[in-house]
Amino acid sequence: MNTAILEAKNIEKWYGQTAALRDVSLTIGRGETVAVTGPSGCGKSTLLHCLSGILRPDQGSVHFQQRDLTTESEAARSRLRRTAFGVLFQFGQIVPELTSIENVTLPLQLGGLRYRDAAVRAQRLLDRLGIGGLGGKRPGEMSGGQQQRVALARALVTEPEVLFADEPTGALDSLAGEQVMVELVRLAREHGTTVLVVTHSAQVAAYADREIAMRDGRVETGGRVTISGEAR
Amino acid sequence: MSTTHSLLGILASQGIRHGYELKREHDRRLLGVRPLAFGQMYTTLARMLRNGYIAEAEHQRVSGPDRVAYRLTTEGRAELDQWLSQAVQPATHVSAQLFVKVIVALLVAPDEEAARSFLATQRTVHLERMRELTRVKTGGGATVTELAAADYLLNHLDADLRWMATTLDRIGQLRSEVLA
Numbered sequence: 001m002n003t004a005i006l007e008a009k010n011i012e013k014w015y016g017q018t019a020a021l022r023d024v025s026l027t028i029g030r031g032e033t034v035a036v037t038g039p040s041g042c043g044k045s046t047l048l049h050c051l052s053g054i055l056r057p058d059q060g061s062v063h064f065q066q067r068d069l070t071t072e073s074e075a076a077r078s079r080l081r082r083t084a085f086g087v088l089f090q091f092g093q094i095v096p097e098l099t100s101i102e103n104v105t106l107p108l109q110l111g112g113l114r115y116r117d118a119a120v121r122a123q124r125l126l127d128r129l130g131i132g133g134l135g136g137k138r139p140g141e142m143s144g145g146q147q148q149r150v151a152l153a154r155a156l157v158t159e160p161e162v163l164f165a166d167e168p169t170g171a172l173d174s175l176a177g178e179q180v181m182v183e184l185v186r187l188a189r190e191h192g193t194t195v196l197v198v199t200h201s202a203q204v205a206a207y208a209d210r211e212i213a214m215r216d217g218r219v220e221t222g223g224r225v226t227i228s229g230e231a232r
Numbered sequence: 233m234s235t236t237h238s239l240l241g242i243l244a245s246q247g248i249r250h251g252y253e254l255k256r257e258h259d260r261r262l263l264g265v266r267p268l269a270f271g272q273m274y275t276t277l278a279r280m281l282r283n284g285y286i287a288e289a290e291h292q293r294v295s296g297p298d299r300v301a302y303r304l305t306t307e308g309r310a311e312l313d314q315w316l317s318q319a320v321q322p323a324t325h326v327s328a329q330l331f332v333k334v335i336v337a338l339l340v341a342p343d344e345e346a347a348r349s350f351l352a353t354q355r356t357v358h359l360e361r362m363r364e365l366t367r368v369k370t371g372g373g374a375t376v377t378e379l380a381a382a383d384y385l386l387n388h389l390d391a392d393l394r395w396m397a398t399t400l401d402r403i404g405q406l407r408s409e410v411l412a
Binding site: 039178182185201202203205206207211221 | 352358359362363365366369370372386387389390393394397
């Protein structure tokens with residue numbers, strides 16, 4: 001692994017009296033695909049939300065490159081999520097009233113790109129994902145697997161540095177899930193995108209280069225790796 | 233794994249074949265299955281001849297020993313059809329090494345740590361094998377047969393992992409029962 005792109009140090013997150021994350025430290029290298037695994041309720045989704053700036057941890061720090069996200073404003077973190085981060089959830093992410101192409105162009109237009117230029121990039125990505133012919137379809141007219149590939153296109157169209165995926169195949173049958181993961185890994189490799197995928201499935205975790213296993217809000221194994229030949 | 237029925241299937245689909253052709257087709261079509269050793273194949277062919285499932289179709293002598301080609305008989309076709317129509321019976325007894333190792337570790341170690349440690353190490357080994365198999369999918373260019381063979385192994389490894397996770401969750405109770 002070359003350089004660290006994301007680093008969490010001793011982060012804690014509480015919901016009332018319940019600890020969701022306890023003293024979590026980990027390092028993610030640039031270009032790595034890492035799976036965060038563990039049983040339901042172990043804190044893996046909360047961890048993803050803290051690393052992607054959706055949630056602010058109660059203690060500890062989260063560094064993306066040289067920036068400490070825990071000290072950034074909500075507006076700055078929101079900007080980061082539109083530009084440097086892509087997020088893929090289990091389902092319900094694409095806007096039902098918009099067509100596939102409109103859904104995928106949305107992040108680009110929010111970034112100021114004209115629709116015509118955004119649509120060219122969106123179409124190219126839909127083509128790569130094997131759903132180029134579905135640009136005019138709305139989510140309700142597509143299968144679950146096709147909808148998730150549209151969501152993947154939307155997450156990747158801004159060419160983010162890091163893609164966060166939370167149970168990306170959780171709502172799909174095994175073959176549709178396989179197609180989504182194969183495309184996700186292929187596109188991430190081509191663009192050098194770092195991927196953090198949260199999953200309870202060992203078969204999804206097997207797409208990753210390594211695993212960070214969580215249990216009861218703590219990292220059980222895999223949090224620390226060697227960066228640039230230096231033990232951390 | 234029934235070598236007899238694999239060979240009957242190849243003969244049924246391809247007609248008359250020599251021994252070395254049967255081995256080549258077996259290894260090519262049944263990816264992920266242990267390659268057929270020549271010794272095992274000729275022993276199996278001899279048994280199939282005795283049972284009347286196959287018959288010698290022709291002898292050729294180019295140089296060295298005779299080369300024998302085999303054909304499927306009516307009895308062989310009936311045996312193949314019956315085998316295909318029967319469901320595979322799930323195993324009656326647990327014979328997996330994983331299960332036995334956990335129980336023995338709980339029996340002999342002073343606490344449950346040896347079993348925990350074994351399960352954690354085994355998880356790492358299983359996941360590494362699953363990563364290798366998953367690269368068949370992400371590498372591009374795999375045939376559907378190669379994907380099906382990888383999926384078969386992946387799903388079995390996944391089942392092992394789920395069993396390991398559940399066993400870890402109740403390792404304390406399991407130890408109490410094993411030592412009782």
